Amino acid sequence: MDTLIGKIKKIIISGKAVWPIIEGGKGIAISDGRTSGAFAAADAVGTFSGVNAKLINDNGELVPLIYKCKTRYDKHNELIEYSIKAGISQAKIANVLSGGRGRIHMNVLWEMGAAERVLHGILEGAKGLIHGITCGAGMPYKLAEIAAKYEVYYYPIISSVRAFKALWKRTYQKISSRLLGGVVYEDPWLAGGHNGLSNTENPELPQAPLARIIELRLFMNEANLTKTPIIVAGGVWHLKDWENWFDNPQVGPVAFQFGTRPLLTEESPISLEWKKKLLTLEEGDVFLNKFSPTGFYSSAVKNNFIRELQERNLRQIKFSESADEEFNSELATGVRNRKIYITKNDAKLTDKWIKAGYTEIMKTPDSTIIFVTRDKFEEIRRDQVNCMGCLSHCLFSNWKDHDNYSTGRKPDPRSFCIQKTLQNIIHNGDIHNELMFSGHNVYKFKKDPFYKDGYIPKIKELVDRILSGN
Numbered sequence: 500m501d502t503l504i505g506k507i508k509k510i511i512i513s514g515k516a517v518w519p520i521i522e523g524g525k526g527i528a529i530s531d532g533r534t535s536g537a538f539a540a541a542d543a544v545g546t547f548s549g550v551n552a553k554l555i556n557d558n559g560e561l562v563p564l565i566y567k568c569k570t571r572y573d574k575h576n577e578l579i580e581y582s583i584k585a586g587i588s589q590a591k592i593a594n595v596l597s598g599g600r601g602r603i604h605m606n607v608l609w610e611m612g613a614a615e616r617v618l619h620g621i622l623e624g625a626k627g628l629i630h631g632i633t634c635g636a637g638m639p640y641k642l643a644e645i646a647a648k649y650e651v652y653y654y655p656i657i658s659s660v661r662a663f664k665a666l667w668k669r670t671y672q673k674i675s676s677r678l679l680g681g682v683v684y685e686d687p688w689l690a691g692g693h694n695g696l697s698n699t700e701n702p703e704l705p706q707a708p709l710a711r712i713i714e715l716r717l718f719m720n721e722a723n724l725t726k727t728p729i730i731v732a733g734g735v736w737h738l739k740d741w742e743n744w745f746d747n748p749q750v751g752p753v754a755f756q757f758g759t760r761p762l763l764t765e766e767s768p769i770s771l772e773w774k775k776k777l778l779t780l781e782e783g784d785v786f787l788n789k790f791s792p793t794g795f796y797s798s799a800v801k802n803n804f805i806r807e808l809q810e811r812n813l814r815q816i817k818f819s820e821s822a823d824e825e826f827n828s829e830l831a832t833g834v835r836n837r838k839i840y841i842t843k844n845d846a847k848l849t850d851k852w853i854k855a856g857y858t859e860i861m862k863t864p865d866s867t868i869i870f871v872t873r874d875k876f877e878e879i880r881r882d883q884v885n886c887m888g889c890l891s892h893c894l895f896s897n898w899k900d901h902d903n904y905s906t907g908r909k910p911d912p913r914s915f916c917i918q919k920t921l922q923n924i925i926h927n928g929d930i931h932n933e934l935m936f937s938g939h940n941v942y943k944f945k946k947d948p949f950y951k952d953g954y955i956p957k958i959k960e961l962v963d964r965i966l967s968g969n
Contacts, residue, residue, distance in 0.1 A: 503968045506745040507738060509542070510728060510754055513602045513630035513652040513680050518543045520965055521730055523758025524606020524633055525692065525936070526550035527921035529769060530761065532589035536596025537766045537958035539603050544754075546604040546633060547589045549621055550611050551578070551889065551918070553768075554585035555592060566887065571898055575888025578918075579613045583620030590625035602630045604654070608693070609637030610793050612888045612900045615645065622649040631680050636693045636795060637891075640666060643674040652680030654730065658687040658695030660715040667722060681728040682719065683756060684712055687796065688787065690733030691758055691938035696796040702787050708734070713749045725751060732756035736940050736947075739968040757965070759938040763950065765957045770928030773935070776800075778953055782942040792895035792914040800935040804920065807875075812913050814852050814870040815863070816845040832860045832868070839868070861912040864894075869912060882916040889918040 509516040522538045524530050524546035531552065535545025554562040564581045566574050586605065593603045605621065607614055614634075622629060626649065634642050635656025646653035655671075657663045663682055671679060687696035688705035696702055712729060719727060728751070731741070735755045744750050762769060763777050784801055790808045791797045799805055818839045819826035826840035830849065841849065852870040859876035860868050871879070886896035893899075895914040897906045917934070924933035944950050949964055956964070 503739060503742055503745075506742070507966055507968075510752060512544055512728070512754065513604070515602055515630075517601050518962065518966060519728075519754035520544065520962055521604070521754055521756040522546045522761050523691075523732060523756045524548050524604070525758065525762075526606070526608060526611075527918075528553045528925050529767075530606070531768055532592025533596060533768065534761055534764070534766045534958065535589075535603055536593040537764075538761075538962065539593065539597035539601030541959045541962040542601050543962050544602045544604055544631075545593055545597065546606050547586075547593055549582070549586045549605045549607040549617060551582050551922070552585035552589045554581060555588045571886050571888050571896075572904055574886075575612055575898075575900065578887050578889060579616055579620075582617050583624065586617065586621035587624040590621065590628040594628045603628065604631040604633055605629050606633045609634050609639040609642075610795070610891050611636075612890050612898075614639075614891065615641060618645050619648075622651065633683060635683070635685065635695065636793065638662065638666060640670045642666075643671045643676075643678070646678050647675040650678070652678050654679075654681050654683050656683040656685050656695070656732070657715075658685050659697065659711065660718050661697075662695065663715060664718060667718075672722065676722075676724070679724065679727055681730045681754065682715065682724075683730040683732050684708070684715060685756075686731075686733030688733075689798075689939045691785070691798050691941075692936040693791060693793060693795045693797045694733070696787075702796060709744075709750075716749060716751050719751070728752035728754050730754045730756050732758065733938065734940055736760065736943050737969050738965060742968075759941050760961060760965075761958065762937075763944060763955055764961055765955055769925065770930070772928055773924075773930050774955060775953065776930050776935075777937075777941060777944050778950060779945060780937075780941050781945070785937050785939045785941055787939075790914055792893045792911070792917050793890060794892070794894055798937065798939060800930075800937050800941070802935055803931050804934050808913075808915065811869055811871060811875070814857055815867050815913070816841055816848065817866060818862075818868050819866075830860070832862075841868075862909065863913055864909040864911055871912070879912050882919055883910050885919075886916065887918060 510519045520543040522545050526548045530548050535547040538545030568574050631652040633654040642653045687694040785798050786801045787798050789796050818841050822840045828841050828846040857870035859871050883896045886898050888898050891900045894911045897910045899906045920934040
């Protein structure tokens with residue numbers, strides 16, 4: 500690591516010189532005021548989640564969200580109002596803990612329900628407490644406009660130069676390039692949670708990041724953004740692995756975002772059982788999938804939750820509403836035994852699934868049907884009815900946060916209620932039966948001597964360790 504001495508230097512992020520270490524923002528309260536405040540106190544950049552954060556009152560007590568309304572629209576508004584108050588409370592906590600050092604950022608998903616309203620509400624209520632906004636999971640065209648109103652820096656999260664070009668040419672260059680604090684390049688094959696793998700890219704054929712970063716820098720140079728840093732996210736563990744990126748003119752100013760490593764710290768709000776599980780995972784235990792109701796690819800730990808989704812989607816066949824030469828086997832569905840038609844070969848599969856207890860048939864928006872147990876059928880229907888509008892567009896429930904509040908498509912039973920499962924895992928800690936997002940490098944916890952004998956560091960210790968090259 501001696502070769503890194505002198506290479507790791509402070510960099511200007513959101514108007515202040517800090518270490519090139521940024522906490523990756525994780526939704527549903529998994530990065531919060533406590534973690535972001537600790538990163539900032541270590542002269543780095545802390546990032547709390549503005550996605551359904553926990554509301555902490557002035558006495559330091561959690562104020563739970565209890566829905567009082569019945570309709571999706573009304574519950575959606577309750578969720579948004581709570582999220583704004585909660586984000587403000589987390590910004591206050593982060594600032595106190597930072598001691599005025601480092602920088603505090605807030606992370607939001609552009610595809611979350613009422614993203615613009617949440618951004619305006621938190622930034623208005625926490626003026627001067629938030630220095631930058633990171634935003635991905637969609638194309639945040641209005642991010643620059645919102646940042647300019649509150650004089651904060653903005654950091655779009657993209658996974659290709661194509662995405663940044665679109666953002667830059669459509670709005671960013673016209674509004675406030677001065678406040679473009681950096682461009683977060685998130686590796687779509689290695690990052691945890693939702694990522695930006697496009698339909699033209701093969702999830703099975705990952706591409707090395709350097710060529711993609713160089714392509715991004717070339718465009719940024721053309722746009723007179725030579726001093727604007729690129730923030731590398733997804734797959735970052737040791738800075739020694741990126742030694743050749745420092746002082747590299749093809750890369751330019753660079754910083755690094757750590758999403759997975761902050762999970763295993765004392766300040767991390769996840770359960771102790773979850774932290775212990777991280778120390779046991781092997782390479783390949785994280786699964787890149789497209790089950791999310793957002794429609795985006797995402798990466799999560801293979802557990803009972805993921806396995807059930809895999810199996811549910813495998814018990815899927817095409818059908819026709821009318822008989823023809825191909826679809827000539829009759830199948831009765833629902834309580835009214837309405838007839839649909841499937842192929843002769845698929846009829847053999849359906850007999851097998853029904854005998855195994857998967858007796859309930861559910862139609863998808865794509866002229867297919869899936870087979871589930873009675874209990875799973877009731878759970879899916881209940882979750883769809885209980886939708887609280889957490890996304891701008893939800894495949895699972897067919898909610899949309901504007902116009903007529905419907906996507907116009909059938910609800911998709913191949914997906915799940917993301918709000919429910921992420922709230923459950925952070926509040927109740929069931930790491931086996933709930934969605935457990937993670938980056939693909941999580942297996943390195945088990946191999947890294949820093950975590951020997953199950954050691955869980957403080958965030959300051961983690962920052963010092965990262966600065967050592969490890």
